[in-house]
């Protein structure tokens with residue numbers, strides 16, 4: 217196994233400890249409002265500090281991009297960290313959230329770790345070596361059509377510029393599939409596609425730290441990840457479709473009629 221995966225796993229477990237210690241004690245937490253529907257707690261900050269401490273200790277020269285503390289300069293190795301993906305769920309006592317840690321080397325995704333501290337599920341991937349949950353190999357589903365497919369998605373919650381586009385996609389996809397779910401942690405949504413629990417996923421306007429690790433999980437589990445126009449710019453635009461190859465293709469065809477230039481630019 218890539219030794220950097222071992223370090224990322226250690227960092228994710230440290231963050232998981234901070235998170236589980238505070239779960240269901242939200243009344244005691246200080247909650248700051250970063251903006252409309254954008255909350256951050258001391259748990260996010262402490263979990264992020266725990267991750268950065270582990271990474272810095274081992275790799276003092278690597279760069280870091282982290283949701284709460286922004287960019288820390290360094291070399292061509294860059295860690296991308298979301299210490300608590302699904303903060304809104306966490307705040308409400310809904311046990312669906314995760315730690316997400318990815319590593320890019322010269323701009324290319326190399327490692328992805330997503331950890332669900334409630335279920336104690338550690339999803340890991342490194343480029344060219346496949347994807348695992350708790351050391352068991354995972355694969356995307358091999359469903360051939362949307363018929364019978366279970367899809368994950370993220371509803372717009374803060375930026376409503378693409379509401380009409382999104383609703384058009386949702387309307388088509390709920391009619392063509394077995395159902396659509398909105399669990400609320402993009403990192404875990406990708407982990408579920410990677411392990412074949414859901415057959416596909418799409419969302420508009422994600423941030424890179426929400427799904428950099430998840431995107432590598434899906435690819436290493438044999439799936440497709442593209443932007444909503446079918447291209448490679450998903451980390452830049454945050455508009456993303458993921459799934460097994462056939463389901464991804466079918467989703468792309470259903471989504472395409474609802475695109476316009478402001479979404480694909």
Ligand code: 2AM
Nearest residue numbers: 253300301302303304370373401402426
């Ligand atoms: P976060 O908790 O790390 O901010 C899903 O749509 C993604 O959007 C999640 O990964 C979540 O990441 C983010 N998000 C932020 N605020 C949200 C909200 N109020 N409702 C749903 N998702 C939210």
Ligand code: CA
Nearest residue numbers: 298301302426
């Ligand atoms: Ca996030």
